Amino acid sequence: MNHSPNDLIMLFNDLFRDAFRTVLVRGDEEPEYLPAGSTSELAQIVFAHGYYASALHEISHWCVAGEYRRTLHDYGYWYCPDGRTPAQQQAFEQVEVKPQAIEWLFSVAAGSKFHISVDNLSGGGASDECGFRSRVLGQAESYLATGLPQRAQSFFDALKSFYGTGDNFSTAWRDDVRRVVPLYSAKELYEAN
Known part of the structure; x- marks a missing residue:
């Protein structure tokens, strides 16, 4: 595509x-x-x-x-560039959960590849990468269950229509969750058995 x-x-x-x-x-x-x-x-x-x-x-x-x-x-918003301290990185991750959850949903709706971004390569990486991935996933799942903010929903719907992904969105979403948050997927499989 x-x-x-x-x-x-x-x-x-x-x-x-x-x-x-x-x-x-x-x-x-x-x-x-x-x-x-x-x-x-x-x-x-x-x-x-x-x-x-x-x-x-x-x-x-x-x-x-x-x-x-x-x-x-x-x-x-403040923006502290790459090279953040652990405290700055933790603050960054807190404000990035909602935008990255929406971005992920947009990416799947467009049929494009999403990557979680902790945006701190020279500062020691994420403060809690596994936790951050789980929080982004949790927020995205919440949006799917209760609806996106109005402007996000309009753009999400436009992407699904333009790229023809509406009919297979649920399957594509589940597949992408397994790719982006593999530990969550393994835990989910373990608890199901």
Whole structure:
């Protein structure tokens, strides 16, 4: 399956440009959210280096951000780059659960490969990678059971329609859970026997 970021730009902008005055934009550098500067401007979700996965991740952050946060540069969140201390990494992992859960659901809906990201290669990695994977999975499962936030649900549905994954989403989801959270899958199999 072809995964062009141009498709995500088209889908996102068709859904949200007019209703939320926000567009998805291919960037050359690091990702960034730029709120609208005036009533005639559009807010921009800039994804990194034209990467498909980066676009899905940045859209996920936008889907989580409330109305006030969408008026702030990068939603008003701190970002400490790679090389975080254990305390900084733990804080990072706490705020990344919901966006990564949504990104994972978007990825499966698009038929693309998702990777959990602890984003701390030179800082010692995750504070609790197994726990983080389990929390992201738990949040994604909760969204599937109770529904995604409204904007995320709209984009999720658009991805399933565009990529034709709606009929086999449940099977693809179960397969991806086994790939991304293998310890969870082994535990689930053990408890079933």
